Amino acid sequence: MDVTSKTSEVPEEPAAAAVTEKVWKAGRLEPMPIRKLPDAPPSMHILGPTVFLVALGVGIGESYMWPRLVLVFGPDIRWLFMIGVTLQAFILLEMARYAMATGESIFFGAARIFKPLMWFFYAAAILIYMWPGHLSAGAGAFEEITGIPWQVSACVALVLVGVLFSMLSVIYNFLEKLLGLLIGLLVVGTSVIAAIVGSWDDVAKTLGGMFAVGYFPHDAMNSTWFPVVVGACAFAGPSGMQQMWYTLQLRDSGAGMGAHIPKIRGLRTAGEAESMPSRGFMFDTEDPAEMAKWKGWRKWVTFDAILLFWGITMLVTISFTVLAMAAARENPNVAELIQGGDREAALKAMSDAFAAAGSPILGTLFFAFIALIGLNATLGLFDSFSRGQADMTYYFVPGAKRFSMSRLYAGFLWGVILFGILILLFGPADGPAGILDTLAFLSTFAMGAYCIVLLLTNNMLLPKKIRPGPVRNVIIGFGAVFYLGMLFYCLFRFGVAVG
């Protein structure tokens, strides 16, 4: 019995609904028919679609970039991380507002406002995420443990992911369970390691630094470090387009009006997929009973945002910062390597420091968790990228509707896998050196851009009663200024994109 998958009852609709239905006009595209909002599940369950965001978000920023900044500039720099993650928690809630109210992705929302906006995200996603560089950290850690060259394990992992996702009947259910278990293991494991190697002073400094608002060291104001700080802020929690993909996970999990949209299936059973409606749905916001259900859904997603997303992201990054501080204390060479910016050498030195200080177990465990973070991110990234591109292609590329959404998903998945294998074998994994700056720029620019899109969709496309309040609008507006402001300041003042 599956008791934690978030599901909800889809209310029975009158047979003649398609003929006499009421609609909600939103933007320039087809109006949304009014349907019943399903009942919200109680927020007692622990798992939800946020597990994807956690899997994607707890990555290189938490395990490497922020510990590095703490060693260079001291723990007080962490207030910027606090702002970054808290901002992302609000963005999560606003993304969820649109997705749960309409059953549409935020990409669809962007197209309702102005189609070129959606095409920008379509092109940016391909440019940013087709390079397999993100596999290198996890596979590199795996190489440290097993001795298997990272390119080999990365290629095998790519094929396995493709076969696995193609064989599944309903992809979302499987991934939710798998990522849930892996993240549970990660959280339990990092807590145990941090408890073994860390000290009260480390964690007190780390926590205190989160509230040192306004601290900005003079040494960070140069072309070497400022781009790194901007990059780390963009990598606090989910970066790039990961929050936008979250709206697709919400839809596929059946959250809110997403319950009216069929799920994406694996290639093996793609023929059994239900036909996609050509747009989302809206519920009757004038009906008090429907509004009560809406409040239940908001409560449910808020629980996810605070405990799962904010809590776990904070915990993992605090744990890794404590680990980095402990390693630097054991071996000053570690601090130099971490500050130098060679990620692989720094992670290896940290592992060695733990091995020397405690026991070889800790060194190996450290690598095991870096590998686990890499695995989580890879699984989540391939699925989310394919889901996002399939969604936009299906709805907005002429003629694409002759393929089912599930087949388009499989097409993008195998496309990015085959390209990834070719690049791993013959090319630069992170992308050609000449466009690296552009990719880093695009990734951060997309984050500022989706804040603006969120403001537009949630204030222009949703009925008045479920629009965000002024405080939330100000926070999301601040997000746009935060990401775009830092990005352009970096570009014009120092002539470089994020580092």
Added chain:
Amino acid sequence: MTQTADVKQLAEFSVPALSVGAAAGLIAGGLAAFVGQPAGWAVVTGLGLGVPLMLFGAGYAVLLALGKVPAGVFAPAAVYWVIGFPLSLFVHAIVTEWAVTGTPGVPPDPWKFLAFRALISMGFAIGFLWMHEQLGRHWWPRILDRNQYARRVVEQYVHLAAALEARKAATGRGRVRNKRTA
């Protein structure tokens, strides 16, 4: 029901919670062996951490079985582990000292030691609760027929389970309708 049968049922119900503690111990001990530590050292490290976490995990499961804490809710688990997690690591530190020096000894600044671990315990509580629920949802339905505690906890999830069935049925209906409205 006899007391023995009751205890047996509680033990059976606690299997998922015991597994989370055992996993922590196995990771520690297994990796020690993997990296070439003497077998005895690996076993001591694994048991030193695994056994206290298993016992505290089982304690939480018993509270859940007896209805003293609600299923899947974070706050009671956080309060429980703020005590259980530091104490488990305290035992681990004593055992490790014993294995290394030959005599058991408490870590320096024991209160600071405990306070730091209490802070980290919040994270462990999330991970424990998460894994406990993941494993429990596969285990408890299997023993439902013969275990009153599993039955009681599964009943707490009945709302969600019923919603799942309704959703499945509704999807079947929706398939035809979606084709029409697409």
